[in-house]
Amino acid sequence: MKKAVVLTSGGLDSTTCLALAIEQGFEPISLSFNYGQRHAIELDAAARIAQHYGVQTHLVADVGLFRAIGQSALTDDIDVPQADSIEHIGSDIPVTYVPARNLVFLSMAVGVAETQSASAIFIGVNALDYSGYPDCRPEFIDAFQRAAVTATKWGVDGEALTIETPLIHMTKAEIIQEGLRLRAPYHLTHSCYAPTRTGLSCGRCDSCLLRLKGFTDAGATDPIGYEVL
Amino acid sequence: MKKAVVLTSGGLDSTTCLALAIEQGFEPISLSFNYGQRHAIELDAAARIAQHYGVQTHLVADVGLFRAIGQSALTDDIDVPQADSIEHIGSDIPVTYVPARNLVFLSMAVGVAETQSASAIFIGVNALDYSGYPDCRPEFIDAFQRAAVTATKWGVDGEALTIETPLIHMTKAEIIQEGLRLRAPYHLTHSCYAPTRTGLSCGRCDSCLLRLKGFTDAGATDPIGYEVL
Numbered sequence: 001m002k003k004a005v006v007l008t009s010g011g012l013d014s015t016t017c018l019a020l021a022i023e024q025g026f027e028p029i030s031l032s033f034n035y036g037q038r039h040a041i042e043l044d045a046a047a048r049i050a051q052h053y054g055v056q057t058h059l060v061a062d063v064g065l066f067r068a069i070g071q072s073a074l075t076d077d078i079d080v081p082q083a084d085s086i087e088h089i090g091s092d093i094p095v096t097y098v099p100a101r102n103l104v105f106l107s108m109a110v111g112v113a114e115t116q117s118a119s120a121i122f123i124g125v126n127a128l129d130y131s132g133y134p135d136c137r138p139e140f141i142d143a144f145q146r147a148a149v150t151a152t153k154w155g156v157d158g159e160a161l162t163i164e165t166p167l168i169h170m171t172k173a174e175i176i177q178e179g180l181r182l183r184a185p186y187h188l189t190h191s192c193y194a195p196t197r198t199g200l201s202c203g204r205c206d207s208c209l210l211r212l213k214g215f216t217d218a219g220a221t222d223p224i225g226y227e228v229l
Numbered sequence: 230m231k232k233a234v235v236l237t238s239g240g241l242d243s244t245t246c247l248a249l250a251i252e253q254g255f256e257p258i259s260l261s262f263n264y265g266q267r268h269a270i271e272l273d274a275a276a277r278i279a280q281h282y283g284v285q286t287h288l289v290a291d292v293g294l295f296r297a298i299g300q301s302a303l304t305d306d307i308d309v310p311q312a313d314s315i316e317h318i319g320s321d322i323p324v325t326y327v328p329a330r331n332l333v334f335l336s337m338a339v340g341v342a343e344t345q346s347a348s349a350i351f352i353g354v355n356a357l358d359y360s361g362y363p364d365c366r367p368e369f370i371d372a373f374q375r376a377a378v379t380a381t382k383w384g385v386d387g388e389a390l391t392i393e394t395p396l397i398h399m400t401k402a403e404i405i406q407e408g409l410r411l412r413a414p415y416h417l418t419h420s421c422y423a424p425t426r427t428g429l430s431c432g433r434c435d436s437c438l439l440r441l442k443g444f445t446d447a448g449a450t451d452p453i454g455y456e457v458l
Contacts, residue, residue, distance in 0.1 A: 059294075061293055061294040062291065062293035062294075063292070063293070063294075064290055064291035064292070064293075065288075065290040065291075065292075065337050065340060065341070066340070099339075099340045099343035099344050099381060099382075100336060100337075100339040100340035100343055100377075100380055100381055101340070102380065103336040103339055103340070103376065103377065103380040103381070104333065104336040104337055104339075104340060106336075107329060107332040107333040107335075107336040108294045108329075108333055110328075110329040110332055110333075111294060111295070111328045111329035111330070111332070111333060112294075114328035114329055115328050134379060134380055134381055134382065135379075135380040135381070137379065139379050140376065140379040140380050143372070143375040143376040143378075143379045143380075144376040144379075144380070146372040146375070146376070147332065147369065147372040147373040147375070147376040148329075148332065149372075150363060150364075150366065150368050150369040150372045150373075151329055151331065151332040151363055151364040151369050151372075151373070152328060152329055152332070152363055152364070153328075153363065
């Protein structure tokens with residue numbers, strides 16, 4: 001059975017990606033990243049979703065770097081960052097400001113793919129992120145695939161490694177419709193940037209608003225709980 | 230003053246690279262990786278070398294992933310890796326078996342470069358590694374540079390980011406001659422895979438033998454201490 005590494009954040013898009021990889025006949029290896037994001041809760045969601053699908057290998061990679069370069073103090077003369085540096089980071093650094101994030105995440109996925117003999121990597125980048133983030137553009141994905149192949153055994157033995165971006169040209173509503181068709185476990189997903197202590201989504205942050213609008217546009221109901229609706 | 234991120238391992242090659250970056254007029258940002266390599270001693274060497282050159286920003290990025298995928302147990306059904314997973318890894322995993330290592334390291338360097346507004350990344354890959362490691366080939370470096378530019382602000386604003394590999398076509402002896410010309414602090418470097426408790430190099434491992442042969446071929450004397458010579 002052919003294998004695929006699927007980048008999973010616990011959100012809607014990567015969950016849909018995972019569902020698509022499985023539909024396409026891949027045995028998925030899910031890979032999440034603990035990189036100092038504000039909401040460890042999304043890592044819990046990713047784990048639950050992997051469990052839902054019976055994913056045999058669910059990896060959580062710890063990436064200390066982003067915590068470090070996210071610190072504005074880095075521009076000062078300081079010796080930096082061991083894993084415990086997370087405590088020095090303000091909770092108000094938006095994860096959206098992480099430079100080269102997809103480049104680093106995909107590179108790590110290549111390492112996993114090579115070790116696990118996977119032939120594809122799925123990443124849920126999509127057109128909604130397109131304008132703001134250079135590393136969500138098809139141009140980047142194409143260039144990265146070339147770099148990934150030349151970096152690894154694939155560049156030597158001539159076998160294929162592909163970077164799959166099935167959502168890249170979809171709207172949020174189209175992604176949700178695709179996920180509903182595949183019965184993706186959206187009730188287990190998490191998108192909110194500012195959840196309550198009990199895990200309810202706030203319903204007011206950008207991520208919640210985008211998600212809710214997606215469900216409305218898709219003519220569907222979001223199955224997760226919101227504090228404010 | 231233009232800035233460069235220099236990947237520094239504490240060894241001969243990256244130290245020569247750092248010396249070359251400085252000679253070329255760059256303000257260096259040194260970046261080392263704590264990725265479960267057998268010899269944390271090389272991180273100490275990298276820090277001393279950064280200090281020798283008065284490097285203002287010396288970063289040590291913690292990369293948990295390689296510890297995880299280095300485990301052969303990963304192919305089993307296990308939930309993996311938080312930073313503390315290093316204790317589960319045998320000390321006999323050669324660092325040379327790390328897949329996609331340069332891809333991941335360079336990707337992280339791109340994140341640092343973008344944050345720090347550096348215009349170049351120096352990496353000390355060279356022809357001696359060429360045959361065995363796909364990610365030391367010029368073909369990979371070229372592909373990676375394209376991916377790095379498209380992944381980041383450089384792909385949007387049109388400014389240049391270059392991946393500099395000044396050692397790529399040099400022999401070890403030529404690298405050493407270049408470093409001696411630049412008075413690189415080779416006495417602070419570390420190459421040995423199996424140092425004694427007091428920090429002496431073994432003089433017998435592959436890395437020591439390659440280093441010693443390089444000095445001999447360069448007609449120079451290695452300034453570090455060896456247990457056996």
